[in-house]
Amino acid sequence: MKNIIEGSRAVALTIKMCKPGVVSAYPITPQTHIVEDLARFKADGEADYQYLIAESEFAAASIVLGSSLGGVRSYTASSSQGLLLMTEVLFSIAGLRAPIVLTCANRAISSPINIWNDQQDALTMRDSGWIMLYCEDNQEAIDLHIQAYKIAEAVKFPVMVNMDGFILTHTYEPVDLPGQKEVDAFLPAYKPKRGFYLDSKNPASFGPFVTPTTYMEQRQEMFGDFIGSKTVIKKVAAEFAKKFGRKQGDGLVEYIGSGNEDVVLVAMGSIVGTLRESKKGVNFGILKIKTFRPFPDEEVLKKLSKAKYIAVVDKSISMGAEGILAMELKRVSCGRLKGRIKSFVVGLGGKDITIGVIEKIVKEVKKSDDKIAWVYPE
């Protein structure tokens, strides 16, 4: 049955069904509705997690790191400056292999201050060792949060589920919310193995001091494990599709089109919905990146093998370079794709992305220059 509910509420209800033992967060727009709902469920006796009030995002991330290492499923959410304040802890969480799930309600970064949507915040964390998933709509937000815990606990890496602030978090959409029994069957209670959590009956040291003798080896091992998690992300997506009857690509990417289009637009998050709308009457393909980290190199190469003009539509900018997803596409394509890749930057700080903006991109992608195109609505 479909309900028309707010995106944040859909996420909060989903997290409740994932049964975390500890939730901790700090308020920041546009993430707040999620954690307010989670506090409300607790206050109404509908959930038995512990809800710890944090005095900063830095503390919230540290609290869930503690609870996760303590052997309990843990959840936090943030946005923008909050995510940036967590940076140091995010790297530590990944290094300590704590399977935390974090919702990032994507928002622009200061300065100047701006509370509206773009994707600069999470992309700035791309090197941290967090699996990064992107939602196109609120249905996908529900589905990816359930999958996120399953992936995180299988591969022992934290997962960040990204949803565009306001565009998804504050929008009411019809969504199919699964029942508790279905979620339980898909996501059993978290039971870490002996030796993988802090336990006085089996004392172990976590987070030791590592010298040059083995630090690089450990980071390389982590890199291998992280790349290896792609297989699990795909497997979990397939299992989810089978059990819940909803499929969005292979868990890593989704191609919308025949596969023979000359022009392909590559994007992540809610903008893919706009691209789908714009596609009516215009002949281009859409490559939706669902998993940004680990980056689906092989899948992207395969899907773009026939494209002649590739427009990467970014809601982020790496100062002094170009759109962050565009940089990623160029890395992957180097010597392996014949299509020309152009970086388009749109929608920063909540700037509208209209169908007109997409039409401009489709026109400009054939221009043979390497300049970044900053595209504004009419």
Add this chain to the structure above:
Amino acid sequence: MPEKILKHNPLFNPGHTACAGCGQAMTIQHITKALGSDVVIVNATGCSEVYSSKYGESAWGQPWVHSLFENSAPLGSGIAAALHQRGNKTTRVVVQGGDGATFDIGFGLISGMWERGDDVLYICYDNEAYMNTGVQSSGSTPHFANTTTTPAGKKNHGSQQYKKNMIDVALAHGLRYMATTTCGYLDDIENKVRKAMTFSGPRYIQILTTCVPGWGTKEDMAVDLGKLASETGLYPVLEYIDGALVNKMKVTKPKPVEEYLKHQKRFIHIIKDPERLAWVQGLAKRNINKYGLDK
């Protein structure tokens, strides 16, 4: 006595790489013994993390975790919440850090933990500067102390700031248990740790621990200096329960502060400076009056 000290403590094993004569390593020996095995230790970044946890050679017999410099308090909060959620009613959480982690970089996060009322014992090893990074000034560094960032030079006389009063700060949070002591009193350390563990909720113990290279002392001075810090009135040894001062180490005949300062290179520049020496003597007197150590 030596044979008693040397007896193997499986909760903090030999082979760690602390300096000879380290006041903190000696203190940890007694703290781990008093805590027993049913605890989780959270360690802030600092000397103790470096000398005890070198990969493959951990000294710790208790479950132990290190994440970052400043986040050990909220990490402890999260672990305590996890233990509760797992229905574990016996394992307790102990967070430990140096004065840099406590007075400075982790300060706000400790306040947050105390506000939440989390069941965590926080132990501060106070050696009054950032020793691990090479003796830089912290919020705990005493006035006039020579550090690499507050050097005593031709124009100034070491630190121009004043040691932050964490005792008052801790009390302002309404802690169940709060105590100070020094590495001069090893039995007192064990007793206070054991007592702290009879309470639930937020608790704080601050222990003055000497540092051979950072203070510029001889290797055999840890216990003597720990005692002198108290006997001069410079480091009040106190115990509070629910905000009330229930015990104090009396200082009825305070020793002159020179007796404490003269063994430490960090204060050598004021030893022959009557004006500044008098100021330190005055500080000792103010401490004695404030906490009624002479009564």
